[in-house]
Amino acid sequence: MAPLVQVEQIEKRFGDVRALDRVSFEVEAGEWIAIMGPSGSGKTSLINILGGLDHPTAGRISVDGLEIANLGERELTRYRADKIGFVFQQFHLVPYLTALENVMLAQYFHSITDEKDAAEALRRVGLGDRLDHVPAALSGGEQQRVAIARALINQPKLILADEPTGNLDEANEAVVLNLFHELHDAGHTILVVTHSQAIGNLADRRIELEHGRVARIVTTSLAKE
Numbered sequence: 450m451a452p453l454v455q456v457e458q459i460e461k462r463f464g465d466v467r468a469l470d471r472v473s474f475e476v477e478a479g480e481w482i483a484i485m486g487p488s489g490s491g492k493t494s495l496i497n498i499l500g501g502l503d504h505p506t507a508g509r510i511s512v513d514g515l516e517i518a519n520l521g522e523r524e525l526t527r528y529r530a531d532k533i534g535f536v537f538q539q540f541h542l543v544p545y546l547t548a549l550e551n552v553m554l555a556q557y558f559h560s561i562t563d564e565k566d567a568a569e570a571l572r573r574v575g576l577g578d579r580l581d582h583v584p585a586a587l588s589g590g591e592q593q594r595v596a597i598a599r600a601l602i603n604q605p606k607l608i609l610a611d612e613p614t615g616n617l618d619e620a621n622e623a624v625v626l627n628l629f630h631e632l633h634d635a636g637h638t639i640l641v642v643t644h645s646q647a648i649g650n651l652a653d654r655r656i657e658l659e660h661g662r663v664a665r666i667v668t669t670s671l672a673k674e
Contacts, residue, residue, distance in 0.1 A: 451514065453478040453606060453638055454499070459508035459518075461494045461661075468494040469505070470661040478606075481633045482640045483649040486658035492642045493611065495658070499640065500533050500609050501525040513606045534600030536610040540592045542584040548591075549580040552599045570598040574628055590621025597628060601637075608632065610641040614648065626651065 454476035461469040469491045476482055484492050497503040498510065501517055510518045513532055520528060529535075542551045552567040568580055574594040584592050593613060600608055610629075614622040626648065633639060641652065649655045655667045 455511040457509040460506045462506045467661050472663055474656055478638055479636050481652040483652035483655045484642045485649050485655050490658040491661040496609055496611055496642050501529045532606045534605035534608045536596050536600050536613045538612040538615040540596045544584050547581050547583055548595045551595055552602050555599045555602045570602050574598045589617050590624050593625050608637055608639045612642055
């Protein structure tokens with residue numbers, strides 16, 4: 450079987466600045482990949498392109514057999530709805546909607562709203578007793594778990610997480626990382642951008658970027674055990 454994600458010679462330029470410079474790698478279905486590197490190394494540009502939020506300047510990307518590099522905006526919207534689950538550092542929850550309604554919001558792109566499925570997604574992340582709470586009534590860790598439930602509701606092929614524990618304290622970080630472990634064990638494919646070496650070591654592999662290039666790809670010791 451072909452890898453779930455194939456990135457070939459991707460470039461991203463902003464004027465004379467090359468944010469990504471001939472980046473290539475593959476991700477197998479079910480892998481947990483950490484994308485790491487210092488600020489300005491190209492991590493955000495890479496995850497935005499993989500998520501269909503931006504276009505590469507050059508190169509080829511295939512996700513679940515779909516070539517996405519040259520898709521138009523309408524096609525990219527469908528791609529994001531069908532194949533991608535996003536988890537952001539800032540949560541991006543709608544403040545006047547309940548946890549249940551925030552999860553159901555992701556279903557609107559499929560012209561369906563299934564309250565039972567949304568409630569089950571929240572129970573899966575340990576929030577079965579928080580369905581009717583608005584974001585302001587939830588802790589940071591609970592808000593991030595709502596965001597994860599929202600990312601999972603459409604059964605995405607690929608979960609993209611951008612610094613998902615960056616705004617959390619140590620206790621909530623542990624809860625969210627344990628949830629990612631459970632998702633990984635259940636067979637989900639996860640790409641997470643992180644500055645944390647400890648979080649990077651939890652992944653199957655680390656893709657380390659420097660100056661827009663792949664500096665190294667490391668298989669973690671935990672993944673080998």
